[in-house]
Amino acid sequence: MTIAETTVRETGQDFIRDIVRADLASGRHKTIVTRFPPEPNGYLHIGHAKSICLNFGIAEEFGGRCHLRFDDTNPIKEEQEYIEAIKQDVRWLGFDWGEHLYHASDYFEQLYAWAEHLIRAGKAYVDDQTQEEMRATRGTLTEAGTESPYRRRSVAENLDLFRRMRAGEFPNGARVLRAKIDMASGNINLRDPVLYRILHAEHPRTGRAWCIYPSYDFAHGQSDAIEGITHSICTLEFEDHRPLYDWLLDSLPVPSHPHQYEFARLNLTYTVLSKRVLTELVRGGHVTGWDDPRMPTLAGLRRRGVPPTAIRDFVKRIGVAKANSIVDMAMLEFSIREHLNKTARRRMAVLRPLKVVIENYPEGANEEVEALNHPDDPAAGTRRVPFGRELFIEHDDFLENPPKKFFRLAPGREVRLRYAYFITCREVIKNSAGEVTELRCSYDPATKGGNAPDGRKVQATLHWVSAKDSRPAEVRLYNPLFTRPDPNAGSFAADLNSNSLEVLVAVRVEPALFNARAGEAVQFERQGYFCRDSDSTPERLVFNRTVGLRDTWAKVGKSNT
RNA sequence: UGGGGCGUAGCCAAGUGGUAAGGCAGCGGAUUUUGAUUCCGCCAUGCGGAGGUUCGAAUCCUCCCGCCCCAGCCA
Numbered sequence: 001m002t003i004a005e006t007t008v009r010e011t012g013q014d015f016i017r018d019i020v021r022a023d024l025a026s027g028r029h030k031t032i033v034t035r036f037p038p039e040p041n042g043y044l045h046i047g048h049a050k051s052i053c054l055n056f057g058i059a060e061e062f063g064g065r066c067h068l069r070f071d072d073t074n075p076i077k078e079e080q081e082y083i084e085a086i087k088q089d090v091r092w093l094g095f096d097w098g099e100h101l102y103h104a105s106d107y108f109e110q111l112y113a114w115a116e117h118l119i120r121a122g123k124a125y126v127d128d129q130t131q132e133e134m135r136a137t138r139g140t141l142t143e144a145g146t147e148s149p150y151r152r153r154s155v156a157e158n159l160d161l162f163r164r165m166r167a168g169e170f171p172n173g174a175r176v177l178r179a180k181i182d183m184a185s186g187n188i189n190l191r192d193p194v195l196y197r198i199l200h201a202e203h204p205r206t207g208r209a210w211c212i213y214p215s216y217d218f219a220h221g222q223s224d225a226i227e228g229i230t231h232s233i234c235t236l237e238f239e240d241h242r243p244l245y246d247w248l249l250d251s252l253p254v255p256s257h258p259h260q261y262e263f264a265r266l267n268l269t270y271t272v273l274s275k276r277v278l279t280e281l282v283r284g285g286h287v288t289g290w291d292d293p294r295m296p297t298l299a300g301l302r303r304r305g306v307p308p309t310a311i312r313d314f315v316k317r318i319g320v321a322k323a324n325s326i327v328d329m330a331m332l333e334f335s336i337r338e339h340l341n342k343t344a345r346r347r348m349a350v351l352r353p354l355k356v357v358i359e360n361y362p363e364g365a366n367e368e369v370e371a372l373n374h375p376d377d378p379a380a381g382t383r384r385v386p387f388g389r390e391l392f393i394e395h396d397d398f399l400e401n402p403p404k405k406f407f408r409l410a411p412g413r414e415v416r417l418r419y420a421y422f423i424t425c426r427e428v429i430k431n432s433a434g435e436v437t438e439l440r441c442s443y444d445p446a447t448k449g450g451n452a453p454d455g456r457k458v459q460a461t462l463h464w465v466s467a468k469d470s471r472p473a474e475v476r477l478y479n480p481l482f483t484r485p486d487p488n489a490g491s492f493a494a495d496l497n498s499n500s501l502e503v504l505v506a507v508r509v510e511p512a513l514f515n516a517r518a519g520e521a522v523q524f525e526r527q528g529y530f531c532r533d534s535d536s537t538p539e540r541l542v543f544n545r546t547v548g549l550r551d552t553w554a555k556v557g558k559s560n561t
Numbered sequence: 562u563g564g565g566g567c568g569u570a571g572c573c574a575a576g577u578g579g580u581a582a583g584g585c586a587g588c589g590g591a592u593u594u595u596g597a598u599u600c601c602g603c604c605a606u607g608c609g610g611a612g613g614u615u616c617g618a619a620u621c622c623u624c625c626c627g628c629c630c631c632a633g634c635c636a
Contacts, residue, residue, distance in 0.1 A: 236565095323566095
């Protein structure tokens with residue numbers, strides 16, 4: 001493959017970018033304008049990240065622009081809190097809408113005028129049927145619907161009624177404005193869809209100015225047209241709304257006629273990406289909030305320590321297509337580890353401490369060893385780590401009766417303490433329950449720094465902390481929120497993982513971690529990537545495990561037992 | 562049984578008539594003061610199935626099978 005071809009691949013190749021490229025080449029468009037149009041009724045999640053990266057990414061790559069537009073047409077569900085959170089999350093992901101921040105509600109007056117235009121053209125009418133009557137007359141998937149008795153109202157009567165709807169003369173649900181299309185269409189979206197409904201409700205932006213609100217279908221395409229969007233990209237479930245999208249634009253004196261393209265939304269194993277379910281997880285107290293580190297929300301991923309670049313890399317890797325799919329969580333984890341491996345400073349922390357006393361180490365001696373901050377990046381420098389007669393090592397790193405391929409500490413066996421000395425286990429101390437509580441070891445002063453002058457080798461290198469110089473901390477380990485790779489969104493409660501949070505309260509961390517900054521990723525050597533949680537106080541450090549390291553031994557160990 | 566889509570490896574995904582990219586996972590091996598990282602190698606005689614067209618088919622045609630979406634005054 002030539003360098004040129006490689007470059008093309010790197011920019012990301014998918015059917016939408018193919019269309020954009022072709023539209024540019026043919027001169028159909030001079031500049032590309034896309035938009036990311038969230039409804040402010042919840043927090044953004046990683047599925048939205050796919051859409052954000054697609055829309056802003058295309059704008060970036062082709063020298064166009066991408067608008068951030070809040071699709072705020074349903075005041076009952078929307079809140080200002082969500083608007084602010086969404087803006088923060090898009091920025092965090094690394095995208096900038098510049099001056100192009102819009103709201104569908106900015107266009108309410110224009111949209112209203114276009115509704116009257118449709119009425120005058122005989123293409124819309126006020127329907128007095130109840131919601132139940134409308135449902136009954138819509139027909140079914142296989143049978144045509146029947147026309148409303150109000151469908152043949154005069155233009156004058158429709159106009160009068162619609163104006164009175166706007167004026168607030170009628171209660172919620174009394175009447176709607178409907179497009180007059182085709183009650184027998186195979187496409188149910190074309191069976192006289194509702195364009196406006198009466199909603200006496202406070203809107204986060206327009207307050208009480210309106211008591212009728214446009215439906216998604218009436219607002220979306222026209223908003224696109226007003227903003228000069230060239231490519232209106234949405235998910236697959238809107239595919240059969242496209243004929244309606246086009247019908248409206250063709251029927252109205254809009255300034256442009258954008259085109260809608262659909263792609264498959266993201267699904268992730270062991271995860272649910274449905275705003276309804278995420279909202280229920282929060283409201284039902286199954287998680288601590290929208291930013292709970294177990295949540296697939298951008299706020300949750302951020303708090304967990306996932307870098308935005310890892311999310312962008314992940315999105316690039318999964319591609320954009322029209323086939324429904326479920327992406328393996330391992331792909332996301334790979335992108336996170338890949339980024340963190342390059343950037344995170346290395347530190348030592350013992351998650352489940354086991355005391356080690358070095359019997360031949362001088363009582364009361366003070367010593368520090370020099371440790372690398374990053375093994376592959378000399379520029380990251382080194383730090384001093386206090387060593388001492390009493391240490392903690394990981395409980396998992398000792399086994400009294402080690403199986404065949406266990407390389408770590410065992411009675412009589414010698415291992416290396418990273419950056420320090422070789423030690424040998426001399427004695428195992430147990431409590432009355434027979435549990436190992438302490439190890440008595442000896443060290444070889446000649447191995448300082450971690451190498452034996454006589455060239456002898458050890459099979460394992462362990463992380464450790466000094467007992468008196470380390471501090472206690474809390475560590476939160478996260479597991480998937482769901483027990484099944486494909487949890488049922490309809491009855492998610494049954495698939496909830498009761499072990500999604502594991503709290504370790506007796507963790508010991510080295511001094512370099514005492515001042516860890518919130519949001520700064522560190523690697524706890526041999527454990528994984530962590531970051532200080534916002535729950536931390538000066539007295540009590542709390543760390544989140546972002547993701548563990550790949551653990552080949554865990555697999556070997558499992559198949560061994 | 563209506564309309565709209567989609568089926569390429571365990572999971573994503575390129576491919577648009579010239580003989581199946583890439584990534585993740587997995588499996589071997591080398592290096593290693595993280596059982597990490599890094600590096601090397603392996604992993605679809607096959608593209609939902611059956612026919613057909615063609616010198617040649619994942620790509621074109623026919624029929625069949627499977628999966629997803631649509632019957633909100635949600636988006």
